[in-house]
Amino acid sequence: MLIAKVIGTTVSTIKDETLKGCKLLILRQTEVDGIPFGKPYVAVDTLDAGIGDLVLTAHGSSGRLTAITKNKPVDAVIMAVIDHLAVNGDVPFKKE
Amino acid sequence: MLIAKVIGTTVSTIKDETLKGCKLLILRQTEVDGIPFGKPYVAVDTLDAGIGDLVLTAHGSSGRLTAITKNKPVDAVIMAVIDHLAVNGDVPFKKE
Amino acid sequence: MLIAKVIGTTVSTIKDETLKGCKLLILRQTEVDGIPFGKPYVAVDTLDAGIGDLVLTAHGSSGRLTAITKNKPVDAVIMAVIDHLAVNGDVPFKKE
Amino acid sequence: MLIAKVIGTTVSTIKDETLKGCKLLILRQTEVDGIPFGKPYVAVDTLDAGIGDLVLTAHGSSGRLTAITKNKPVDAVIMAVIDHLAVNGDVPFKKE
Amino acid sequence: MLIAKVIGTTVSTIKDETLKGCKLLILRQTEVDGIPFGKPYVAVDTLDAGIGDLVLTAHGSSGRLTAITKNKPVDAVIMAVIDHLAVNGDVPFKKE
Numbered sequence: 383m384l385i386a387k388v389i390g391t392t393v394s395t396i397k398d399e400t401l402k403g404c405k406l407l408i409l410r411q412t413e414v415d416g417i418p419f420g421k422p423y424v425a426v427d428t429l430d431a432g433i434g435d436l437v438l439t440a441h442g443s444s445g446r447l448t449a450i451t452k453n454k455p456v457d458a459v460i461m462a463v464i465d466h467l468a469v470n471g472d473v474p475f476k477k478e
Numbered sequence: 479m480l481i482a483k484v485i486g487t488t489v490s491t492i493k494d495e496t497l498k499g500c501k502l503l504i505l506r507q508t509e510v511d512g513i514p515f516g517k518p519y520v521a522v523d524t525l526d527a528g529i530g531d532l533v534l535t536a537h538g539s540s541g542r543l544t545a546i547t548k549n550k551p552v553d554a555v556i557m558a559v560i561d562h563l564a565v566n567g568d569v570p571f572k573k574e
Numbered sequence: 575m576l577i578a579k580v581i582g583t584t585v586s587t588i589k590d591e592t593l594k595g596c597k598l599l600i601l602r603q604t605e606v607d608g609i610p611f612g613k614p615y616v617a618v619d620t621l622d623a624g625i626g627d628l629v630l631t632a633h634g635s636s637g638r639l640t641a642i643t644k645n646k647p648v649d650a651v652i653m654a655v656i657d658h659l660a661v662n663g664d665v666p667f668k669k670e
Numbered sequence: 671m672l673i674a675k676v677i678g679t680t681v682s683t684i685k686d687e688t689l690k691g692c693k694l695l696i697l698r699q700t701e702v703d704g705i706p707f708g709k710p711y712v713a714v715d716t717l718d719a720g721i722g723d724l725v726l727t728a729h730g731s732s733g734r735l736t737a738i739t740k741n742k743p744v745d746a747v748i749m750a751v752i753d754h755l756a757v758n759g760d761v762p763f764k765k766e
Numbered sequence: 767m768l769i770a771k772v773i774g775t776t777v778s779t780i781k782d783e784t785l786k787g788c789k790l791l792i793l794r795q796t797e798v799d800g801i802p803f804g805k806p807y808v809a810v811d812t813l814d815a816g817i818g819d820l821v822l823t824a825h826g827s828s829g830r831l832t833a834i835t836k837n838k839p840v841d842a843v844i845m846a847v848i849d850h851l852a853v854n855g856d857v858p859f860k861k862e
């Protein structure tokens with residue numbers, strides 16, 4: 383899984399019909415302190431995550447193993463919202 | 479999923495026989511403002527996307543979970559055409 | 575799928591027994607003009623592609639969805655030989 | 671599989687309900703001497719690995735092939751704790 | 767598949783119980799001349815490959831499609847030992 387920050391939303395009228403009602407959020411991978419880097423990607427939100435939340439995303443066929451994403455053409459899903467991260471005795475990220 | 483721009487088409491006479499009639503488009507991943515970067519890749523179009531459209535592509539086995547791509551040797555599919563993207567209160571991309 | 579150029583062949587006496595008779599070609603990914611870049615990789619050829627051909631390769635489990643690669647330990651297959659590529663009104667690649 | 675060092679833990683109250691009780695550790699890939707590099711990622715721990723351990727992680731659908739991760743939306747699992755690594759006659763890493 | 771050189775071995779006492787008896791080798795991807803580059807990774811050896819051998823590795827779910835790796839939490843397997851590579855009329859690698 384990747385640690386990522388939710389940075390935005392996508393709106394699409396034309397999409398695969400199995401995706402009606404799926405919330406598709408834009409994310410960027412982050413370091414353990416929650417600072418984003420790298421390229422944007424899109425994942426299905428099944429946990430009502432909000433903009434600015436730090437989350438974990440599962441990719442590939444694993445992205446389809448939730449009740450909401452089963453058998454749909456999606457390759458990434460938010461499967462946890464992070465409360466805090468502990469690294470080497472420090473807490474580099476804590477949700478406000 | 480990746481945010482990508484449709485930049486072209488591929489024409490192949492010799493191909494796996496399950497691919498007859500599949501529309502194979504060339505894309506480049508983009509930033510949230512729709513500006514492309516990086517290497518070209520090819521995805522099956524199931525939504526009648528056009529050159530210049532910003533789309534979402536699903537990869538791997540998830541690329542086969544549409545009615546058109548089922549059981550075919552393809553690893554990427556366009557599963558949504560983007561109307562607009564909202565990031566941090568801005569709208570960095572809006573379809574014209 | 576990736577756009578790639580066939581650059582060579584591999585010869586192996588010792589291999590998984592399901593691979594006897596599989597033609598394993600060496601490729602490099604290319605830009606839309608057919609100029610190769612990046613690292614070599616190997617894919618099964620099911621279309622009698624030749625050295626120098628520009629092809630499309632499907633990866634991961636999708637690489638096993640041809641009659642020849644079914645249930646074999648291979649993760650990439652040539653599923654189309656490219657005649658030409660059209661990008662933004664140009665034809666940056668055309669097979670000779 | 672990747673060689674990686676366990677560097678921390680994640681705590682999440684809101685998560686896919688199949689993940690209750692799953693221990694999610696933060697790792698960084700390492701060289702053969704155990705020195706980490708690159709970006710953090712998260713894997714399920716099924717072996718009671720500890721902070722500082724060098725481990726092997728399996729990715730993608732293979733990450734679901736343990737008794738603990740079966741059918742869950744996770745894409746990486748720790749499937750071995752490394753005792754030592756032998757490279758070209760040397761032992762660049764040995765667990766203390 | 768990737769062209770890779772076997773550079774070492776891993777020893778693990780604590781591992782997923784399905785992996786008892788699996789030989790886990792360390793590899794680095796190579797160019798067509800057999801010169802390694804990049805980061806180390808680990809694959810299951812099903813062909814009795816030796817240190818220094820040039821091999822092909824299959825990744826992802828394809829890594830589980832051998833008699834030895836079936837249903838195990840492994841994502842890479844050595845499925846061929848390379849005798850020689852032919853590129854553009856040359857033989858940049860030949861096994862000694």
